[in-house]
Amino acid sequence: MKKFLIGLVLVVVGIASLLLIPSKQASAPMPWEITIMPDGQINVFDIHLGTTNYQQAQQALSSYGKTSIFSEQDKADTVEAFFNSINMGGLSAKLVLNLVVDIDLIEKMKSRATEARLQPSGAHQYQLSNQDNATLINVAVSAITYIPSVRLTKEMILHRFGLTDLISQDPNNINTTIWQYPTLGLTIYSNDSEKTIMQYQLIDPKMNF
Numbered sequence: 001m002k003k004f005l006i007g008l009v010l011v012v013v014g015i016a017s018l019l020l021i022p023s024k025q026a027s028a029p030m031p032w033e034i035t036i037m038p039d040g041q042i043n044v045f046d047i048h049l050g051t052t053n054y055q056q057a058q059q060a061l062s063s064y065g066k067t068s069i070f071s072e073q074d075k076a077d078t079v080e081a082f083f084n085s086i087n088m089g090g091l092s093a094k095l096v097l098n099l100v101v102d103i104d105l106i107e108k109m110k111s112r113a114t115e116a117r118l119q120p121s122g123a124h125q126y127q128l129s130n131q132d133n134a135t136l137i138n139v140a141v142s143a144i145t146y147i148p149s150v151r152l153t154k155e156m157i158l159h160r161f162g163l164t165d166l167i168s169q170d171p172n173n174i175n176t177t178i179w180q181y182p183t184l185g186l187t188i189y190s191n192d193s194e195k196t197i198m199q200y201q202l203i204d205p206k207m208n209f
Contacts, residue, residue, distance in 0.1 A: 028089035029060075031146055031198060032160035034184045040205055042185045045088065047097075047141055049185065049202050054081060054099055055137035061086050065097060067136055069110055072123035077106050079136065091148055098143035099136060144200040152196040157188060 035043040041050045046060035058064055065081030083095040101109075110116075113126035128136075152160075157179055166180035170189065179188040182203070189197040 030089050030091070031093075031148065034186065034200075036183075041203055042200060044144065044200050045146075047144065049142060049144070049200065050100075050140055052141050053138050054097065054141060057081075057097055057141050058137075061088070061095070065095075067099070067128055067133055069106060069113070069126040069128065070119075070123045071110070071126065072121070075123075077103070077110075079106060079109075079139075081136075091150065093146055093148040095147070096145040097141050098145075100140045100142045101136070105135075142202055146198040146200070147195050148198070149195075151192075151194075152188070152190060152198075154190065157190065161186070161188070 029045045031044070033044065037043050037048055037051075039050070041048065043049070046052075047057050052060070054065075054067075061083060063083050063086050065083045067079065067081045069077055069079050071077045079099040079101045081097040081099060083097075086093055086095050109128055109132045110126050112129045112132060114129055115127040117125045117127075119125055154177075161179070161181055161184070164179055164181050166182065168178050168180075170176035170178050173191065175193065176189050176191040179190060181187070185201050185203045187199045187201070189199075
């Protein structure tokens with residue numbers, strides 16, 4: 001009986017030790033891992049801009065977004081999917097996807113919207129009907145706005161993306177520096193007192209770099 005009890009204790013201790021060993025975190029695409037695809041567009045977060053649809057993007061992000069139409073005077077209406085919190089590779093962030101939707105369809109969606117709210121920016125945000133939300137799962141993603149919880153410093157930007165000649169001051173905010181990487185379809189807005197904003201967009205094939 002004594003040997004049995006000793007053996008049982010050793011088994012329990014062994015199981016407890018295994019539970020205390022941290023499991024290896026699954027690998028995930030990171031914001032600096034940008035791949036140029038055969039069509040000349042980029043793939044980031046496993047989302048191929050211009051090709052990956054909204055449903056596939058949600059699967060890649062392991063999260064569901066909330067879709068809305070934003071309408072602002074003198075600007076084209078946009079259809080966006082907002083993700084309040086995603087976590088990939090240990091990095092948490094807010095994320096917005098821009099979806100490719102025809103102007104005529106956007107107008108129809110606005111007419112069926114369940115609610116329209118005026119935003120501080122002056123834009124109107126339209127909450128879409130269930131019918132229109134279902135329609136959007138098959139449309140392509142054209143752009144990604146990524147706002148990490150950790151602010152990127154100048155040194156971090158240089159380390160991850162390298163030096164660029166296209167660095168300028170934001171005309172709308174003198175404290176914000178804009179870093180442009182046109183060959184990567186990436187623009188970074190850096191501010192010492194605000195969160196970093198990273199925008200990934202379709203690359204214009206007519207541009208000469």
